[in-house]
Amino acid sequence: MRHVVDARGSFCPGPITELIKTYRKAQPGDEIELLATDPAAKSDVAAWAAKSKNEVVEVKEEQGYIRIVIRVTPKGG
Amino acid sequence: MKRVVIIGAGTGGIILANALSKKLKAEMKGGRLEIVVFDGSESHVYQPGNIDIAFRGADPKIFRRPITQLLSREVRLFKRPVSRIELDNRAVIYDSGLKMDYDYLVVATGSVAAPETIPGLAEASLNFHRSQEDARRVWEALSTFRRGRIVVLTALPHKCPPSPVEAVFLIDELMRKKGIRDEVEIAYATPYTRAYPAHGIADVVEPEMEKRGITTYTLFNIDYVDPSTKKIYSLEREELAYDLLIAIPPHRGAEVVINSGIGGEEGWIPTDKRTLKIRGLDDAYAIGDATDIPISKSGVVAHLEAITTAESIASQIHGMGKVYLYNGRINCPLEMGGRRAVFVSGTYTRQPERQNPSIAKYLMKRLFNRLYWTMLSGALEPIFNIYLGPPYDVNEGAEGVEEVSRDRPV
Numbered sequence A: 001m002r003h004v005v006d007a008r009g010s011f012c013p014g015p016i017t018e019l020i021k022t023y024r025k026a027q028p029g030d031e032i033e034l035l036a037t038d039p040a041a042k043s044d045v046a047a048w049a050a051k052s053k054n055e056v057v058e059v060k061e062e063q064g065y066i067r068i069v070i071r072v073t074p075k076g077g
Numbered sequence B: 001m002k003r004v005v006i007i008g009a010g011t012g013g014i015i016l017a018n019a020l021s022k023k024l025k026a027e028m029k030g031g032r033l034e035i036v037v038f039d040g041s042e043s044h045v046y047q048p049g050n051i052d053i054a055f056r057g058a059d060p061k062i063f064r065r066p067i068t069q070l071l072s073r074e075v076r077l078f079k080r081p082v083s084r085i086e087l088d089n090r091a092v093i094y095d096s097g098l099k100m101d102y103d104y105l106v107v108a109t110g111s112v113a114a115p116e117t118i119p120g121l122a123e124a125s126l127n128f129h130r131s132q133e134d135a136r137r138v139w140e141a142l143s144t145f146r147r148g149r150i151v152v153l154t155a156l157p158h159k160c161p162p163s164p165v166e167a168v169f170l171i172d173e174l175m176r177k178k179g180i181r182d183e184v185e186i187a188y189a190t191p192y193t194r195a196y197p198a199h200g201i202a203d204v205v206e207p208e209m210e211k212r213g214i215t216t217y218t219l220f221n222i223d224y225v226d227p228s229t230k231k232i233y234s235l236e237r238e239e240l241a242y243d244l245l246i247a248i249p250p251h252r253g254a255e256v257v258i259n260s261g262i263g264g265e266e267g268w269i270p271t272d273k274r275t276l277k278i279r280g281l282d283d284a285y286a287i288g289d290a291t292d293i294p295i296s297k298s299g300v301v302a303h304l305e306a307i308t309t310a311e312s313i314a315s316q317i318h319g320m321g322k323v324y325l326y327n328g329r330i331n332c333p334l335e336m337g338g339r340r341a342v343f344v345s346g347t348y349t350r351q352p353e354r355q356n357p358s359i360a361k362y363l364m365k366r367l368f369n370r371l372y373w374t375m376l377s378g379a380l381e382p383i384f385n386i387y388l389g390p391p392y393d394v395n396e397g398a399e400g401v402e403e404v405s406r407d408r409p410v
């Protein structure tokens, strides 16, 4: 399953809120595709993925926004 | 006769009903239009007052008023909840089976704190988001707390992004006033990478927390609580012990939205962030906390979305074909204790910037508490318009909206 999370235009509370909302119901192996305009998204998602041990599989600068794809690993794994 | 049905007489629903009844006075007088509002509660609660109830012991009565006093007289209030929304039939169901058709619908049913969705949380924690009574219980617990560790814990999503940080600062202030700050440890656990999600505001909040000896645990996503050992466990496999746990629980949309199969399990209504229409529909809108728009769930947003929607519906009723597009303006006060505050301000295209806390901003927040009831009537709109401009852009007839599909198989 691929979940598309469009957090463009969100700075407060920002893309991490939308990401975590989707992550909580996602299954291991799912992909979350996050679209964001918040410049902090890249570093925030990297820090979150490192700590929660999920995998960032793609970071791409699109026109006016960033696309980040995360693969969900087994929770707590 | 045309009918606009508004579900929910909260901040968004009341402002919308009053703004619409002003704009469409002639139609209503001529019997060509009626505006109907549904809400099962007797009173409307000014929820920011929960901060004063929980951390200053304020009297809850100051922060609620009967809904009938707040709605314009031309609006018909049905003092009962809607039990089902039938978007396909353009109707709402109430009183176990009665049906009311609509020409235009606005869902403004808000959000609710749902501690029961996290194992152990409802039993283990107090909160100041669900109701005034809950906020009162926080005050009672803080009043008798003598020593140990207070943990303020945030779970996502929740309304009012500044409220957890305000709680932390005000608990610190209260414990200092009581002369027991040395006996009390204050910890703040947040799912974000910083103490506040918008980095410009985190830059101001973090040094202040450090100065006051508040420990922050970032990237802490609650998994469950074990009330018997008084420990919180995170999805990241960390644990945190507490003596008193004050939580900002995850929120959900209204029951009726979930039961009507509109907003998935969590009840967030799929809404276009610019037109505020429920996705795929031209006659139904959602505003305020109820939507799935990635923006702060706040009274300010509910207010500005109500103003935008009033323009759009009036334009549809007048056959003008103008589309009003919300610009995503937010402007939320964040109190830092010591009679100082900052405002978290931005739009869909402008992120909140760093600013210095000040007494002036704190006084503005206090003044706003007083002006709130007047604001609901719409009397302050001309002033807001002069100083801040309208919260929308206008498209003459075009849609101008991009759609992004949600979940889809890989």
Ligand SMILES: Cc1cc2nc3c(=O)[nH]c(=O)nc-3n(C[C@H](O)[C@H](O)[C@H](O)COP(=O)(O)OP(=O)(O)OC[C@H]3O[C@@H](n4cnc5c(N)ncnc54)[C@H](O)[C@@H]3O)c2cc1C
Residues within 6 Å of the ligand: B007, B008, B009, B010, B011, B012, B013, B038, B039, B040, B041, B044, B046, B047, B048, B049, B050, B051, B080, B081, B082, B083, B108, B109, B110, B111, B128, B129, B130, B159, B160, B163, B254, B255, B256, B287, B288, B289, B290, B297, B298, B299, B300, B301, B302, B332, B333
């Ligand atoms: C502690 C705290 C502090 C806050 N501080 C601020 C702040 O400083 N600034 C700010 O902008 N915002 C603040 N907020 C947030 C703000 O109060 C909310 O975001 C705002 O009230 C949302 O407005 P709304 O109209 O969407 O929903 P609400 O005002 O919650 O109203 C929803 C209404 O819908 C009704 N309803 C629900 N289901 C049904 C049904 N089935 N049928 C009919 N009616 C129904 C409810 O009874 C309710 O009256 C704060 C909130 C809290 C809890």
